Amino acid sequence: MKYTFSKAALTITISLLTIAFASHPKIGSTDDSKSTTLTTVEFVEVLNDNQKEARYYYExxxxxxxxxxxxxxxxxxxxxxxxxxxxxGPFHFILITxxxxxxxxxxxxxxxxxxxEAKGALKLLNDTQPKxxxxxxxxKNEAKQLIH
Known part of the structure; x- marks a missing residue:
């Protein structure tokens, strides 16, 4: 049987799985009175076949x-x-903080x-600008880790 998913459903699923694996959770209490980690996940598409420029920029x-x-x-x-x-999954990079x-x-x-400000100018591979x-x-901002 072949399953199909909408882009939104797939993106949300990938977001949640990525957060779960990236956070290296430990099994324990989910008591909300304790500090809760918050995660921002960004999905980025590379434009105009500029994979090298994008990778250089992010690294x-x-x-x-x-x-x-x-x-x-x-x-x-x-x-x-x-x-x-x-x-x-219309993206090339997933940025997690x-x-x-x-x-x-x-x-x-x-x-x-x-x-x-301390870092100064962007480091770019060539004259191609990030935009x-x-x-x-x-x-997605403020995703909360459920398992501590």
Whole structure:
């Protein structure tokens, strides 16, 4: 029997599975009175066959900012995933940033703004600008980890 899924259903399913696996959960209490991690997941499509430009951009900008953010305790963890584009999964990259709690999440703009300012100009493979080689397909903020 062949099953078909809508793009929205597949994207949501992939989002939830990605969050579950990326968070490295431990079995334990789901008591809401304890700190709850919050995760942002972004699905990105590469435009105009600019795979090299997009990969370079994410490895040299997005990833480097997450490494710095984690070392400063601005985030709990991060993950940069690359996947094959398909009709049911119209994206090439999945960007995951997990915050330890609500206060880290709420400070994200200020904290990343500080890191971006210190970092300086974007590192690009060539003159192709990000708007010309990437498009955000879907973003989900504040996904909560159910198992701690």
């Amino acid at each position: 040299n900008n997005w990833l480097q900012l997450r490494i710095q953010a984690k070392s400063k305790n601005y985030i709990k963890e991060y993950n940069l995933l690359e996947t094959d584009y398909s009709e049911d 997990t915050f330890a709690d609500q206060s880290q999440f709420e400070a994200r703009e200020k904290n990343f703004g500080e890191l971006i 010309d080689f990437r498009k955000t397909v879907f973003v």
